Amino acid sequence: MNASFLSFVQKGFGNIDGEYWLGLENIYMLTNQDNYRLLIELEDWSNKKVYAEYSSFRLEPENEFYRLRLGTYQGNAGDSMIWHNGKQFTTLDRDRDMYSGNCAHFHKGGWWYNACAHSNLNGVWYRGGHYRSKYQDGIFWAEYRGGSYSLKAVQMMIRPID
Numbered sequence: 698m699n700a701s702f703l704s705f706v707q708k709g710f711g712n713i714d715g716e717y718w719l720g721l722e723n724i725y726m727l728t729n730q731d732n733y734r735l736l737i738e739l740e741d742w743s744n745k746k747v748y749a750e751y752s753s754f755r756l757e758p759e760n761e762f763y764r765l766r767l768g769t770y771q772g773n774a775g776d777s778m779i780w781h782n783g784k785q786f787t788t789l790d791r792d793r794d795m796y797s798g799n800c801a802h803f804h805k806g807g808w809w810y811n812a813c814a815h816s817n818l819n820g821v822w823y824r825g826g827h828y829r830s831k832y833q834d835g836i837f838w839a840e841y842r843g844g845s846y847s848l849k850a851v852q853m854m855i856r857p858i859d
Contacts, residue, residue: 721756721763721786728755732858735767737818739774739838740850742826747774747841754855762786762793765809775840777816781809805834815839823847 719727727733735754740746753768762785770776785793788807792799800810806819813833820836821828826846828835835847842848 722759725756725758725763728855733855734858736852736854736856737772737774737778737838738850738852738854739841739848741842741846742849744849748772749774749776749778749838751778753858762791763809774838777838777840780811780815784809784811803832803834805832814844818851818853821847 733754735751737749738746739748749770749772751767751770753766755766757764757766764783764785765778765781767778767782770779784795786807787794787799787801787810789799789801792801794800794810795812796810800813801807804810804814804817804819805821806817808814808817808819814837816838817833818836818838821830821834823835826842826849828845828847833844835845836851837844837846837848838851
């Protein structure tokens with residue numbers, strides 16, 4: 698396989714002490730060893746923090762393009778991931794979404810797009826939150842602050858189910 702955007706997304710990248718993507722293959726291998734919950738923490742530019750937690754989380758293997766599997770939602774952020782549940786991961790060079798175009802192109806990052814997004818935690822980081830773009834390409838969670846507001850910080854964390 699040649700060096701592609703997908704290979705970076707598979708293997709992971711970034712600084713583990715700051716901005717970091719673990720990598721789809723690593724997430725797949727980890728989430729298929731045990732049963733995991735997913736916690737997503739979101740922070741806006743007024744330093745307000747909200748969360749979304751899913752009772753289960755796992756990815757399917759590469760031949761299923763790392764299809765997302767989520768359990769039930771609880772939290773105070775609103776459920777902006779249910780739209781993406783069961784969807785394959787789309788990148789710039791692997792269009793697996795339900796839209797006629799490539800959602801990774803419009804949203805400027807890979808994600809489990811449907812047609813296209815109600816959340817995009819791999820989008821462009823816009824300082825200050827509000828931005829004007831032809832597309833909703835910021836880091837957004839539609840149920841919290843909408844698609845035209847780019848969040849200050851996000852974290853996706855998993856832990857084994859007790």
